[in-house]
Amino acid sequence: MSLRSQVGLGVALLALLVVASSTGLAYGWFVRQQSVELRRLLTEDVARVAALLDAPVLGAAFVDPATPGFAVQVVGADGSVVLAWGRDEPLPLAPEPTLVGLDGRRHLVASAQWRDVGGTIRVAHDIEAAMRTRADLARSLGWGGALAFLSSTLVALVVARRSLRPLELVAERARAVDPEAPETIAYPGRSHEVRALTDALNATLTAIRERSRRERAFLLEIAHELAAPLTLVNYHLAALRRERPADAELVSAADAAQELLHTSQDLLVLARGELDRPLDLALVDLRDLLERVAGEFPGVRCDAAEPAQVIGDGDRLMQVARNLVRNGVQAAGGPRGVRVTLAAGTDEHLLRVEDDGPGLDDEALARVFERGFRRGRGSGVGLTISKDLVEQHGGRITAASGADGGARFEVWLPSLASRVDADVTDADVTDADVTDADAAEGGA
Amino acid sequence: MRRERVLIVEDDARLAEVLARELGRGYDTVVVGTGREALVRAETEDFALVLLDLNLPDMDGIEVAEQLEGNEADVVMLTARGDLASRVRGLYAGAADYLSKPFQMEELLARVYARMRSRARARSGVVHRGGLTLATEERWCAYEGARIDLSAQEFHLLELLLENQGRVFAKDTLVDRLYGAADVGPNAVEAVVSRVRKKLEAAGAGTVVETIRGLGYLVRPEDA
Numbered sequence: 001m002s003l004r005s006q007v008g009l010g011v012a013l014l015a016l017l018v019v020a021s022s023t024g025l026a027y028g029w030f031v032r033q034q035s036v037e038l039r040r041l042l043t044e045d046v047a048r049v050a051a052l053l054d055a056p057v058l059g060a061a062f063v064d065p066a067t068p069g070f071a072v073q074v075v076g077a078d079g080s081v082v083l084a085w086g087r088d089e090p091l092p093l094a095p096e097p098t099l100v101g102l103d104g105r106r107h108l109v110a111s112a113q114w115r116d117v118g119g120t121i122r123v124a125h126d127i128e129a130a131m132r133t134r135a136d137l138a139r140s141l142g143w144g145g146a147l148a149f150l151s152s153t154l155v156a157l158v159v160a161r162r163s164l165r166p167l168e169l170v171a172e173r174a175r176a177v178d179p180e181a182p183e184t185i186a187y188p189g190r191s192h193e194v195r196a197l198t199d200a201l202n203a204t205l206t207a208i209r210e211r212s213r214r215e216r217a218f219l220l221e222i223a224h225e226l227a228a229p230l231t232l233v234n235y236h237l238a239a240l241r242r243e244r245p246a247d248a249e250l251v252s253a254a255d256a257a258q259e260l261l262h263t264s265q266d267l268l269v270l271a272r273g274e275l276d277r278p279l280d281l282a283l284v285d286l287r288d289l290l291e292r293v294a295g296e297f298p299g300v301r302c303d304a305a306e307p308a309q310v311i312g313d314g315d316r317l318m319q320v321a322r323n324l325v326r327n328g329v330q331a332a333g334g335p336r337g338v339r340v341t342l343a344a345g346t347d348e349h350l351l352r353v354e355d356d357g358p359g360l361d362d363e364a365l366a367r368v369f370e371r372g373f374r375r376g377r378g379s380g381v382g383l384t385i386s387k388d389l390v391e392q393h394g395g396r397i398t399a400a401s402g403a404d405g406g407a408r409f410e411v412w413l414p415s416l417a418s419r420v421d422a423d424v425t426d427a428d429v430t431d432a433d434v435t436d437a438d439a440a441e442g443g444a
Numbered sequence: 445m446r447r448e449r450v451l452i453v454e455d456d457a458r459l460a461e462v463l464a465r466e467l468g469r470g471y472d473t474v475v476v477g478t479g480r481e482a483l484v485r486a487e488t489e490d491f492a493l494v495l496l497d498l499n500l501p502d503m504d505g506i507e508v509a510e511q512l513e514g515n516e517a518d519v520v521m522l523t524a525r526g527d528l529a530s531r532v533r534g535l536y537a538g539a540a541d542y543l544s545k546p547f548q549m550e551e552l553l554a555r556v557y558a559r560m561r562s563r564a565r566a567r568s569g570v571v572h573r574g575g576l577t578l579a580t581e582e583r584w585c586a587y588e589g590a591r592i593d594l595s596a597q598e599f600h601l602l603e604l605l606l607e608n609q610g611r612v613f614a615k616d617t618l619v620d621r622l623y624g625a626a627d628v629g630p631n632a633v634e635a636v637v638s639r640v641r642k643k644l645e646a647a648g649a650g651t652v653v654e655t656i657r658g659l660g661y662l663v664r665p666e667d668a
Binding site: 220223224226227228230231232234235236238258261264265268272281282283311419420421 | 456458459462499524544545546547548549610611612614654655656657659660662664665
């Protein structure tokens with residue numbers, strides 16, 4: 001249940017309680033006062049009648065004929081009506097004022113002993129009008145109460161909604177926070193509670209950002225520490241390998257050093273956030289690039305007959321090709337099982353790397369580009385980076401099973417021809433632009 | 445023939461030694477380990493290229509790179525910190541390169557050689573492409589012997605594109621290079637490109653400056 005509904009419901013219940021009890025009290029008080037007053041009037045009338053009968057006054061009347069619903073009787077000891085005004089049928093005996101129904105109308109009746117002869121004076125007041133007033137009051141109190149209840153509930157809901165709005169705003173902004181680079185949330189309102197919440201949230205965000213900044217700085221520090229030794233080990237082993245190509249242990253060490261170098265380059269690309277940096281774009285011939293990569297892995301077959309030009313970042317594309325070939329070499333257990341093919345097309349060029357290794361099962365095919373998914377000895381980031389880089393170049397990469405059971409990776413990249421705007425006309429430059437340029441040129 | 449000189453600024457002595465050995469095959473090398481020394485040597489001696497590690501013990505490598513900006517020497521920067529690279533990238537256009545550490549020696553050598561070649565082209569004072577000749581020192585342009593009149597901006601644009609054949613220049617980069625701090629939009633660059641194109645086409649040079657959709661402008665190398 002939302003906070004708004006809770007507040008609304010709470011206020012509604014409170015309003016119901018207040019309205020019900022106050023109208024109840026008001027009604028009860030009115031009824032009591034009215035009943036006391038009616039009884040007092042009746043008792044007075046009985047006393048007045050008794051006094052009049054004891055000392056009659058000329059011209060006095062017990063009952064004003066203009067006042068309907070008022071009856072006075074003098075009843076003898078035998079129960080017969082001796083005198084009657086307003087009503088002939090005997091009224092009931094009532095030592096205390098009592099409510100009785102006469103001819104379908106409510107009356108209040110009272111009686112008193114008269115002259116010690118056993119006769120009684122009986123007086124009845126028709127109180128139907130008073131009762132109607134009472135019912136009218138109950139009705140208006142009911143309607144008023146309901147109206148008060150409804151309007152206070154409505155106001156409560158609106159107020160709850162308004163006062164909880166800043167919370168929704170903060171929640172909305174918190175949802176928009178980029179987990180990679182958490183920026184603090186701005187809260188423009190004046191609510192103290194929401195400001196406290198926002199401040200707490202911002203303190204956490206700042207701490208997270210600071211922590212990730214420190215981690216990154218630490219990684220860069222490590223990267224810096226490792227960079228020179230890795231470069232040196234790789235350099236010296238490569239030089240030794242050229243001198244003694246028959247030394248199997250040396251060759252293995254040199255290969256391992258090179259792999260270490262490339263893996264750390266991949267990891268550093270991630271650590272430095274280089275995937276977020278814009279590409280340094282130039283004309284790149286994929287054939288040159290593939291021949292260079294194949295040259296780094298002697299034994300890999302390279303089938304690239306035609307030049308295939310793309311617009312791209314040469315270093316990054318090199319990294320992609322190198323990752324794919326390295327991946328294949330690892331899967332095939334050596335460079336001889338890897339074949340690289342380049343097929344130049346009109347709109348797209350296709351770069352294919354196949355190996356005769358154990359291949360990829362369905363799960364591996366589905367997850368091979370996920371970060372941390374490892375196939376064989378790889379670091380689990382090379383293919384992820386490759387996919388990202390290929391996509392940054394407007395291309396796509398796929399993994400499949402090859403014809404002979406190994407793995408096949410295919411990269412499509414948009415060709416240079418597809419990116420050159422052949423339809424360059426002067427129409428896209430207006431006279432106003434030219435004037436601007438001339439003005440800027442004159443001022444430069 | 446006098447060999448070109450390379451200044452190696454690297455505080456890791458082992459790496460510096462290896463770099464000096466490899467580059468020493470083709471160039472005269474000088475190794476220094478601090479930014480101050482580097483600036484002094486670059487100021488007082490002639491170098492064709494400075495190989496600059498951005499992580500130096502005595503001062504910020506970026507600062508060294510900035511102070512070297514007016515120097516005749518080209519700069520190749522080395523760093524294990526990629527964030528520095530993005531900061532220096534905009535510093536030089538066409539006169540600096542960058543390589544992440546760790547690297548393979550072949551990659552570094554390839555960059556240095558490429559930089560030296562383009563430097564040699566630029567130093568000759570003349571850039572050719574097909575029948576097109578741009579004399580960058582004498583400031584004239586001709587196609588197969590016939591002069592083409594270019595304004596200062598047009599010349600500057602063509603110079604940038606021809607000296608960096610194969611590289612794609614974004615409109616924003618060109619705005620920076622052609623107009624510097626002046627407050628002009630990409631439209632101004634479009635207009636300059638358009639006028640250069642018209643003049644080259646009128647002279648019979650054909651399409652030299654190509655538009656790469658959504659990315660910028662490119663002059664292809666002759667053989668590409």
